Every structure is written in structure tokens, then in C-alpha cells.
Amino acid sequence: MKMKSEVPPSQHSSAGSHKNPSHPPSVSGTSSMLEQDGGESVKVCVRIRPMSQKELSAGNTNCIEVQNPQLLHLKQKNSVRQYAFHQILEENINQAHVFAETGVGSLLESSLDGYSCTIFAYGQTGSGKTYTMAGSEERLGRADYVSDETDGIIPRSISYVWQRMNSRNEKFFVKSGFFEIYNEQVRDLLNPSSGVKHCRWNLKQGFFVEELMVVDCLSIDDMIAVLNEGMRNRKSGSHELNADSSRSHSILMTYFISEIISEEGHSIKRYGKSYFIDLAGSERLKETQSSGGMLVETKNINRSLFVLGKVISSLGDKKYRGLKPHVPYRDSKLTMVLMDSLGGSSRALMIACVSPAISYVEETASTLNYATRAMNIRNKPLLQVDSQEHLILNLRREVHFLKMENEYLREQLTRAAGGLPPLMVDYANSKSATPKEVNIHQHQAEVNTLRDENLKLREERENAEKNYHKLMIENQNLYVKLENLESTFVGAGLKDEGRPKISQDYTINTLINENANLKKRLNSLQQENSEITAKYGDNTYVNPDDIKSLHSTHTQLKYKVDELQKRERELLDLILRAKKKE
Structure with missing residues (x-):
């Protein structure tokens, strides 16, 4: 088993970070937007242990x-209370059925797929938490450990994930760490001589244990060795309720880094993790008869479990649903570690272990209430992917939206564009790059090309609209001017009966004929303008050929106006000469 000291990845680290080569890439800072709608509740199963010989002897x-697999009744002094859970495991159920019925396999599959999951046992001391999670601690701590039917969830999970990894197409890298929280201090179970560890927080990583040893596990034997080493170094003690009581909260962390090559030839990595947590049991000092150092241990255990209860109450109280109540994660090391598991981005399974003995009915009621x-509690599981893969997904999404916008603009500009050339991507600079970098480069180049093309199309449409409206205004002004000229000169010629005959004939016949022709032309232009307006509207692009036609009409119209003004001057000269002769 290869060991090395390193900081383990945190649930809030930036995925794909390689600043420290020995640091396994972390998991959810760049997670894609694959969040389960509405979140997912913490799954809760209750395991009832058989009564001990001592309890039976005491009457x-x-x-x-148990009414059915999801419903039980708790008989208290003067009442019977009903509880409903996802699964209830009765006294006679064996370890294999516990693993199957609680759905641990489904959570482990999620970890291999790139999600985080947490499995933890909760209950009073002596209720069977450690047996449920690990089996026999003494046997697991031996160098000659051999699996048997008493194995708990952790050794069975190790066997399960290695079988599943061998049957899947991905290439897996596995890392594992093991630590405990004892007297509110974090101790590395794989390197106990390293002293007290510190639980740190930063915005990027969230809560993490600083300088914790994490080891590469190249085979199932390596993971079993991690479990053996941790179990040997875990704190335990003896008191009246339990001859081999766990005096600390133990946390086994396993990280699964999967890698698969996509059809495009680039590597896709996902980062899953599993936390297996065996909590120390809550205790009544009167029952355990603890003293000295064990009394201090008991107080610290109860304090951390009390804070855990406050966290569960804050997150699980329905009156705060939709609000953001204060959750006291920072009040103990245990709740810091569980922050992502309770109300975070991890899938979670809680196994509540209880005693059926009437003498412990208060502790059992307390456990069932929690x-x-x-x-x-609603968690929001997130798929943890590589940062570059996340970038590729975003680029693909942006390319899709840009293509939709581009298609819309193409449709509007079909007359003018006449079809656009196919997109070209420059691969010249990507020969020496990795397949993933080439893929990113291709998507980025396509995005840039679409952006430039859409910008040009927008500018072209805006210029065409401006030219169209400008010509419409100028033609309207010319039309008004011609109407004024027609009214002035034709009307004046008809009223002036004393003018010479040549002047009257020249003025009346010529002007009337010219104005008649101009009027027909203006009516034709007005009809063309109406057709153009009906076809294109006020905000639509106009064909450049139509623009040229309007320019030509505009030139002809100005020429006719110039000729009309010239004839006006000739008419005035004739009138002046005729008056002089008289």
C-alpha cells in the first residue's frame, strides 16, 4: 500500500486543480448544472438490535x-407513539440484509458516477452503531483479518465498489483517508504520531482537515489495510453499558476519480466520494458511571452530539422550509465535517440504531425524534466533473444558442445574403495540443466565428433600415413639393385669361401634360413604396436591389422637378415680354 501525506480534496474545492501534484482533484467548485430538482431528502433507516442477556435478566x-417495514410503534409509560421511516430493520435481520435493505449499493454507484455520499450511524452507546458500520472492531484490526458474515457496511462497501469498478468501462483512481474526532480534537488514524489536526475553512474548499494523510489504493487489499490500520488506532473504552465502547467519532473517506475517453477523443473526469461515519454513542453519566478521563470523554461526546441534534433540528424543522435559518455547523468539529452531508450537495443515509429494552425508552425516543x-432535511446532490469538461459543456451550450440566433438572422436576411459560407475552424495551432484542448479550441473558435458573423448581420440590417427610411422621407418631401408646384403654376396659367395665346398654349398644354405624367409617375412610386412597406415593415431588412431602384426613382424625380422649375422661368419671361409689348 502506497502512503503519502497530503491534504484531502474538499467538497467545495475547484475541480481539476493541479497546483499540488499529490492533491487529488476536488469536487464541486465547478460542478455542472446537473442538480436534482427540489433536492433529495436524507434517507433514514432504523435498526433495532436484539436485547442482551443482561437486559433480559433485568426483566x-x-x-x-414493528407494524410494517416503514412503520413502528414506541410504547412509553402512558402512551404509544407512531414513527414512519424509509426502512425499519428488525432484530433478526443479518448484516448482508442490512447492506441490501438500506440501499448502500445505490449510494456507492452514485459515488462512482461522480456524486458525493455519506453513510452514518446514530444512536445511544451500546445500540449497535459500530457493529452496523464495521462489524467487529477487534477482528477488523487484526493483521490476519478475513471477511465473514459479521462484516458491517464498510467492509461490504469496499468489496462492492471494487467489483463494480472492475465491471465498468471507466478507469478509476482511488484514494482513502481515515481520521477520528476525540475530545473535540481531530486525529489522523493512519498517522497517529502526527498529532492534533486542525479543521480549516475557506471559501473555495469549505471545511477540510489540514495535513491529513490520504493514500493511493491500487487494490482492494490497500483499502482493507486502511480500514485495519484505522480500527487499530481508534480510541475505545469500557464502561457499564458497553465493554468495548467507541470513544470517538470515526470518519473513513474514499475518493473515486473516474476517467473515460469521449467520442471526440478528450478525457472526461468525474470526482465522487464516500464518507463512512461511525458516531460515538450518546450516554447518561448515571448509567455509564464514568469518572476521570472517561467523564471528560463522555461530556465531549454528548456535547458534539447535542450540536449535531441542533443542526438536524434547524435543517429539519418544517417551519423553516424555504427560509435560511442559522445552522450551527461551526459549534463542533463533527458538524463541520458533516456540513456537506446535512443540507449540502451530498446524498446521505442515516442509520438510527436503537435498543428495544423498555429501560432505554427515553434514549430510543430521542434517537427516533432526531x-x-x-x-x-433536503440535500441537493451535484455531479462533480472536471473543470475543462465543465467548460466544454458551457461552450457547447453557447454554440447552440448562437446557432439559433444566427439561423434567425439568416432567415430575415435571405434576400440580401443569398446563403452564407460554411463555418471554418482553424486547427493549425492545435496539432501539438491535447485532445481536450483541441476540443475546447474548436468550440471557442466556432463561438467567436458565430459572434462575428452575427455582429456583421446586425450592422448590415441596421444600415439597410436607415437607408430605406431615409429614401422614403426624401421621396415624400419631393411628392409634397411637386403637389405645391402643380397647384401654383397650373392654377395660375388657367386664371390668367389676358395672356398672349402662345404663352397660354405653352403654359397650359405643356404644364398640364408634364404634370399629368409626373402624377402618374408619383402614383406609381407611391404604390411601390406601399408594397415595400407592406412587405418589409418598419424594422425589416430591404433588398439592396430595391434600394438601387429607389435611388433611381429619386434621381428621375429630381430631374423632373428641375425641368418644371426651368419651364416656370420660361413662362415668367414670356409673360414679362408680352406685357412690355402691350
Whole structure:
């Protein structure tokens, strides 16, 4: 088993970071937008342990009645309370059925797919948490450990994920770390001589354990060795309720980095992780009869579990649904570590372990109440992908939207554009690049090309609209001017009966004929303008041929106006000469 000291990836780190070569890429800073709608509730299963011989000898009766696999009744002094959970595991169920019925396999598949998942056991001391999570700690800590039917969720999960990784197409890299929280201090179970570790926070990584040893696991034997080493170094003690009580919260972390080559030839990486948490049990000092150092341990255990209860209550209280209540994650090391599992981006399974003995009915009720609140907690699982893969997905989405916009503009400018040349992508500078970089370069080049083309199309349309409206205004002004000239000169010629006959004939016949022709031409232009307006509207692009036609009409119209003004001057000269002769 290859070991090395390094900082483990955090749930809030930037995926794909390679500043530290030994640092496994982290997981959710650049996660894609594959979030499950509305979130996912924490799955809660209840496991009822059999009563011990000591409890039976003391005359304890069973305070729990299981109605069906999701419903139980808790018999208290003067009442019976009903509880409903995702799954209820009765006393006679074995370890293999616990693994199957709680859905651990589904969570592990999610981890291999690139999600985070957390499995933790909660309950009073002696309720069977460690047995459920690990099996026999003493046997797991031996160098000659061999798997058997008493194995708990953790060793069974190790076997399951290695079988699944061998049957999948991806290439997997596995890393693992193991630490405990003892007396509110973090200790590295793989390197206990390293002293107390610190739980840090930053915006990029969230909460993480600083300088924790994480090891490469190249085979299932390496992961079993991590489990053996951690179990040997974990704090445990003996008191009245449990001869081998776990005195710390233990956390086994496993990271799954999967890599597969896409059809385009670039590598796609996903980053999943699994947390297996065996909590220390809550204890009543009167029952455990703790003293000295164990008394301090008990107080710290109860304090951290009390804070965990506050976190569960804050997140699970329905009156705060949709609001953002204060959640006291920072009040203990345990809740810092569980921040992503409770109300975060991880899928979570809580196994509430309880005793059926009537003498522990208060502790059992407390555990069931916390478990009920935990079911109301909503997590939002996120798929953790490589930062470059995330960039490629975003570029593909942007290319799609730009193509839609481009198609819309093409449709509007069909008359003028007459079809656009196919997009060309420059691959000249990508020969020495990796397939992933080439893919990014191709998408970026296509995005830039579409942006430039759309910008040119917009500018062309705006210029065409400006020219069209300008010509329409000038033609309208000329039309008004011609109407004024017609009214002035034709009308004056008809009223002046004392003018010479040549002047009257020249003025009346010529002007009337000219104005008649101009009027026909103006009516034709007006009809053309109406057709153009009906066809293109006020905000639509006009064909350049239509623009040229309007320019030609405009020139002819100005020429006719000039001729009319020239004839006006000739008419005035004739009138003046005729008056002088008289």
C-alpha cells in the first residue's frame, strides 16, 4: 500500500486543480448544472438490535412494535407513539440484509458516477452503531483479518465498489483517508504520531482537515489495510453499558476519480466520494458511571452530539422550509465535517440504531425524534466533473444558442445574403495540443466565428433600415413639393385669361401634360413604396436591389422637378415680354 501525506480534496474545492501534484482533484467548485430538482431528502433507516442477556435478566420488555417495514410503534409509560421511516430493520435481520435493505449499493454507484455520499450511524452507546458500520472492531484490526458474515457496511462497501469498478468501462483512481474526532480534537488514524489536526475553512474548499494523510489504493487489499490500520488506532473504552465502547467519532473517506475517453477523443473526469461515519454513542453519566478521563470523554461526546441534534433540528424543522435559518455547523468539529452531508450537495443515509429494552425508552425516543427530523432535511446532490469538461459543456451550450440566433438572422436576411459560407475552424495551432484542448479550441473558435458573423448581420440590417427610411422621407418631401408646384403654376396659367395665346398654349398644354405624367409617375412610386412597406415593415431588412431602384426613382424625380422649375422661368419671361409689348 502506497502512503503519502497530503491534504484531502474538499467538497467545495475547484475541480481539476493541479497546483499540488499529490492533491487529488476536488469536487464541486465547478460542478455542472446537473442538480436534482427540489433536492433529495436524507434517507433514514432504523435498526433495532436484539436485547442482551443482561437486559433480559433485568426483566426488560420490548418497547418497540414493528407494524410494517416503514412503520413502528414506541410504547412509553402512558402512551404509544407512531414513527414512519424509509426502512425499519428488525432484530433478526443479518448484516448482508442490512447492506441490501438500506440501499448502500445505490449510494456507492452514485459515488462512482461522480456524486458525493455519506453513510452514518446514530444512536445511544451500546445500540449497535459500530457493529452496523464495521462489524467487529477487534477482528477488523487484526493483521490476519478475513471477511465473514459479521462484516458491517464498510467492509461490504469496499468489496462492492471494487467489483463494480472492475465491471465498468471507466478507469478509476482511488484514494482513502481515515481520521477520528476525540475530545473535540481531530486525529489522523493512519498517522497517529502526527498529532492534533486542525479543521480549516475557506471559501473555495469549505471545511477540510489540514495535513491529513490520504493514500493511493491500487487494490482492494490497500483499502482493507486502511480500514485495519484505522480500527487499530481508534480510541475505545469500557464502561457499564458497553465493554468495548467507541470513544470517538470515526470518519473513513474514499475518493473515486473516474476517467473515460469521449467520442471526440478528450478525457472526461468525474470526482465522487464516500464518507463512512461511525458516531460515538450518546450516554447518561448515571448509567455509564464514568469518572476521570472517561467523564471528560463522555461530556465531549454528548456535547458534539447535542450540536449535531441542533443542526438536524434547524435543517429539519418544517417551519423553516424555504427560509435560511442559522445552522450551527461551526459549534463542533463533527458538524463541520458533516456540513456537506446535512443540507449540502451530498446524498446521505442515516442509520438510527436503537435498543428495544423498555429501560432505554427515553434514549430510543430521542434517537427516533432526531431521525424523524433528519428525514425533512433536503440535500441537493451535484455531479462533480472536471473543470475543462465543465467548460466544454458551457461552450457547447453557447454554440447552440448562437446557432439559433444566427439561423434567425439568416432567415430575415435571405434576400440580401443569398446563403452564407460554411463555418471554418482553424486547427493549425492545435496539432501539438491535447485532445481536450483541441476540443475546447474548436468550440471557442466556432463561438467567436458565430459572434462575428452575427455582429456583421446586425450592422448590415441596421444600415439597410436607415437607408430605406431615409429614401422614403426624401421621396415624400419631393411628392409634397411637386403637389405645391402643380397647384401654383397650373392654377395660375388657367386664371390668367389676358395672356398672349402662345404663352397660354405653352403654359397650359405643356404644364398640364408634364404634370399629368409626373402624377402618374408619383402614383406609381407611391404604390411601390406601399408594397415595400407592406412587405418589409418598419424594422425589416430591404433588398439592396430595391434600394438601387429607389435611388433611381429619386434621381428621375429630381430631374423632373428641375425641368418644371426651368419651364416656370420660361413662362415668367414670356409673360414679362408680352406685357412690355402691350
